[in-house]
Amino acid sequence: MTPPLAFVWSEFAQQVTSGLAAGAIYASLALALVLIYQTTNVVNFAQGEMATFTTYIAWTIMNHGVAYWPAFVLTLLIAFGGGVTIERVLIRPVEHRPELVIVILTIGMLIAINGLTGWIFGPEVKAFDSPFPNRSVIVGGVAISIQDIGTFCICLGTVVVLWLFFRFTTLGLAMRSVAFNPDASRLMGVRVGWMLALGWGFAAALGAVAGMMAAPTVFLDPDMMLVVLIYAFAAAVLGGIDSPVGAVVGGLTLGVVINLLGSYVNFVGQELRLPTALAVLLLVLVIRPTGLFGRVVVRRV
Amino acid sequence: MSTLLELRGVEARYGPIKALHGVSLTVAEGEIVALLGANGAGKTTTLRAVSGTVRHTGEIVFEGKQIVRSKPDAVARAGIAHVPEGRGLFAELSVWENLRMGAYVRGERRTLRQEAPRVFKYFPWLERRRDQQAGTLSGGEQQMLALARALVGRPRLLMLDEPSLGLAPTIVQEIFRIVTELNADDGLTVLVVEQNANVALATSARAYVLEVGQVAIEGESAELRRHEGVRKSYLGY
Numbered sequence: 001m002t003p004p005l006a007f008v009w010s011e012f013a014q015q016v017t018s019g020l021a022a023g024a025i026y027a028s029l030a031l032a033l034v035l036i037y038q039t040t041n042v043v044n045f046a047q048g049e050m051a052t053f054t055t056y057i058a059w060t061i062m063n064h065g066v067a068y069w070p071a072f073v074l075t076l077l078i079a080f081g082g083g084v085t086i087e088r089v090l091i092r093p094v095e096h097r098p099e100l101v102i103v104i105l106t107i108g109m110l111i112a113i114n115g116l117t118g119w120i121f122g123p124e125v126k127a128f129d130s131p132f133p134n135r136s137v138i139v140g141g142v143a144i145s146i147q148d149i150g151t152f153c154i155c156l157g158t159v160v161v162l163w164l165f166f167r168f169t170t171l172g173l174a175m176r177s178v179a180f181n182p183d184a185s186r187l188m189g190v191r192v193g194w195m196l197a198l199g200w201g202f203a204a205a206l207g208a209v210a211g212m213m214a215a216p217t218v219f220l221d222p223d224m225m226l227v228v229l230i231y232a233f234a235a236a237v238l239g240g241i242d243s244p245v246g247a248v249v250g251g252l253t254l255g256v257v258i259n260l261l262g263s264y265v266n267f268v269g270q271e272l273r274l275p276t277a278l279a280v281l282l283l284v285l286v287i288r289p290t291g292l293f294g295r296v297v298v299r300r301v
Numbered sequence: 302m303s304t305l306l307e308l309r310g311v312e313a314r315y316g317p318i319k320a321l322h323g324v325s326l327t328v329a330e331g332e333i334v335a336l337l338g339a340n341g342a343g344k345t346t347t348l349r350a351v352s353g354t355v356r357h358t359g360e361i362v363f364e365g366k367q368i369v370r371s372k373p374d375a376v377a378r379a380g381i382a383h384v385p386e387g388r389g390l391f392a393e394l395s396v397w398e399n400l401r402m403g404a405y406v407r408g409e410r411r412t413l414r415q416e417a418p419r420v421f422k423y424f425p426w427l428e429r430r431r432d433q434q435a436g437t438l439s440g441g442e443q444q445m446l447a448l449a450r451a452l453v454g455r456p457r458l459l460m461l462d463e464p465s466l467g468l469a470p471t472i473v474q475e476i477f478r479i480v481t482e483l484n485a486d487d488g489l490t491v492l493v494v495e496q497n498a499n500v501a502l503a504t505s506a507r508a509y510v511l512e513v514g515q516v517a518i519e520g521e522s523a524e525l526r527r528h529e530g531v532r533k534s535y536l537g538y
Contacts (some may be wrong), residue, residue, distance in 0.1 A: 170401070170409040177391050177402050184389035187352060189377035189406035189454075 013142040015259045021148035023255020024155035028210040029225075029232035030239070030247035031159060032203035037241055038179040039199040040091065042102040046109035048229030050086075051207035052222060053113050054079040055215050056121045058208070059128055068131045072212060076205045083204025087197040095196075117222040128215035151213045158209045159248055162202065166244075175199060230274065231258070234281045240294020250292065254281075304362075305330045305490050306351070306381075306458055311359035311369075313343075313350045320346040322514040323359065328458065331488040333480070335501040335522065337535055338511035344494040345386055347511070348460045351492075352376050352383040364457065377406050382456035386463060388447040392436030396427060396446060399435050403450035416453045423479050424449050441472035448476065452483070461493040465500065473497065477504045498535035502526050510535070 029047060036044045044050075058075040062068065090109065094101050132150035136143040166172035177185045178195040186192055210232075211225060218224050235254045239246020258277050261268045268276050284292065306328040313321040321343045328334045336344045350357040353373040361369040368376055377383070382403075391399055400420070404412040421428045424445055430438075435446060444464055451459055461480070465473040477500050483489040495501035502508055502522040510518040510531060518531060525531045 170405065173394075173398060173401055173409070174405060177394065177398075180391050180393050181389065183354070184385070184391060185402070186354070186373035187377055187383050187385060187389055188402045189374050190402075191374050 010142045011263075012260075014144065015263050016256055017142075017144045017152075018148050019256035019259030020252055021145075021151040021255070022259065023235075023252035024152045025210045025214050025228060025251075026231045026235045026255055027248040027251025028155045028158060028206050028213070029228060030235035030251045031162070031244055032206040032210070033232055033236045034239075034241065034244050034247040035199050035203040035206070037236070038244075039175070039196050040087075040095075040102065042099050042106065043233070043241075044203065045103070045106040045229075046113055047203065047207055047232070048225035049110050049113035049117070050079070050083070050204050051211035051228075052225045053117050054082065054204065054208035055128065055211035055220060055224075056117055058212050059121075059126060059215075059220055062129060068129060072131070075208050075212065079204040079208035080201040083201040084197045086204070087200035091196075091200070092193065095193075114222055121222070123222060126220040128212075128220045130216035147216070155209060155213055156248075158206060162206070163244070171198070227274065231255075231277065234277055238281055238284055238291055240291030243291065243293035246291055246293030303330050304328070305332075305364060306492070307360075307362045308347070308351070309360040309362075311347070311350050311357055311361060313346050313355050313357040315346075315355065320355070320514055321350065321357070324350075324511070324514070324516055326509050326516060326519070328490060328492050330490055331484070332507065333484050333491040333493065333505040335498075335505035335508040336492065336494045336511060337498050337501060337508055337531075338517075339534075340496075341513075342511040343514040344511055345462055346514075348383060348385075348462055348492070348494055351460065352381060352385075354383075354385075377454075380457035381460060382406075382451035382454055382458070383460045384447045384451050384462060384464070386466070388443055390435045390443055390447055390450070392434070394435055395432050396435055396438070397431035399446055399450050400427075400431075400453050403453035406454045412455070413453065416455055420449045420452050423452075423482065441468050441475075444468060444472070444476060445479075448479070452489075457490065459489060459491045461491065463494055463496060465495060465497045473500055480504060498531070502536075 029051065032047050033044060036042070054075055057078055058071055061071040061074055066074070090105065091102065094105055130147055132147045134147060136145050166176055174185065174190045175195045175198060177188065178190060178192050182192050210228065214228055215224065231254055232251065235250035236247045238254060239248070239250030254277060257280060258273050261276050262270065262273050304327050309325050310323040311321055312319065312323055324343065324347055336347060338344050346355055349355040351361055353371050353376045357370070359369060360367065363379060363381065368379060371379070391402065400417060401409055401413060404416060427446065427449055435443065438446060448464070464476050480491060480493070481504055484491060493501060493505065502525055505522045507520065508522045508525050509516050518525065518528065520528070526536070
């Protein structure tokens with residue numbers, strides 16, 4: 001333990017890097033929320049539970065003797081298919097109903113998936129393997145855990161792959177066009193319904209990444225993503241709920257800020273982390289109501 | 302000339318309000334046809350019935366196939382490009398990305414490689430400003446981008462909804478000059494809805510005048526310009 005007022009650079013750097021690792025997880029889940037928000041125009045409250053459920057699937061696959069990375073990839077594919085199916089089967093019938101109806105549906109999904117997870121896999125806490133060694137590397141006198149580096153790289157790597165997909169592929173462009181203007185997209189020959197389903201698929205896969213990266217430290221239990229989801233909401237709103245870049249920057253910022261507050265501001269500690277984070281969020285929104293990256297769209301008519 | 306599009310007794314409604322009371326018209330291949338009429342006569346709704354963006358009944362035959370009640374994306378893939386009221390651009394995307402979306406209907410990359418140079422011949426400024434955000438273009442430029450985007454997909458039929466709306470007369474002239482050129486060069490078939498009857502009749506070969514959701518007058522555009530009712534009601538002299 002360092003005395004309260006002493007400031008040690010190496011410890012600060014450690015807090016920042018582990019904050020970035022946690023933040024990358026928030027960023028993945030926040031980006032998943034933004035993906036669905038952009039296309040379906042609702043916040044998917046079940047995003048965290050979907051992530052938890054897919055992490056249990058990964059756990060099950062690994063328990064059957066499959067190595068970590070093949071299981072990881074298989075889980076992403078299953079999550080993607082699950083996301084697409086949820087959109088087709090559950091969201092599609094209420095697509096044109098008021099947004100409140102869809103919000104309530106996603107809250108119902110939260111409760112249902114949470115219950116289902118406990119029922120299938122049992123309520124007891126399980127250990128979840130990490131693909132990274134439990135060691136640290138010393139960089140410039142700062143000990144950084146390989147676990148943190150790995151988590152950060154996997155989450156951010158996924159985000160970059162998604163960004164490349166949306167930026168450079170035809171399908172990615174079509175999905176973006178649907179987010180901006182579904183009616184015009186239809187006139188361009190785009191099957192809008194399927195683009196929405198793909199959006200849910202990508203969101204579910206991103207959630208699975210977040211879940212699998214979070215599980216080694218928070219351990220696997222049906223409620224493991226609850227707090228992460230709240231941070232992800234905060235991150236998404238902080239970045240501007242319709243901005244993918246904002247979600248990622250918001251997630252990383254939130255991760256670092258929370259970690260620093262928890263270790264340097266005495267009264268915050270473990271218990272007050274969440275309320276403090278939300279207070280910071282509130283402050284930002286008072287100053288910038290559209291979030292850090294949210295745009296007020298200017299267009300000529 | 303063979304018939305490309307035929308509407309027979311098309312009716313359409315917005316909720317309880319009937320907008321089309323049985324519209325029948327034909328567009329032949331390689332022809333420019335104008336749809337005239339007052340506000341609320343059903344011009345826009347006729348185009349929307351064809352592109353499947355409004356509930357409708359009746360018969361719509363395109364290239365010999367019934368497309369009545371087809372989904373908008375299926376109609377687009379069948380080869381009908383609809384430039385809607387308000388242009389339907391993706392304001393947040395760049396000029397180039399908008400053009401890419403225009404090519405989507407035929408498989409983006411190959412189509413774009415083939416068609417973009419052809420379209421840039423008509424709109425050279427588009428190539429220089431391909432990275433500009435579409436929403437920041439002027440109204441006339443947006444209309445031209447919407448037209449260019451439709452052309453990139455090499456449609457069999459181009460439907461334009463009031464391309465002159467809100468634009469300066471010189472820009473309207475420019476747009477209709479390009480439409481005429483495209484028609485002459487490539488035999489592009491066009492169905493155009495217009496408030497500006499003067500320019501529409503000067504450009505088109507034939508025209509239909511809609512009144513309260515029905516075809517009231519039809520004929521060769523040159524004749525309609527001499528038609529007394531048309532002159533009084535739509536040309537203003």
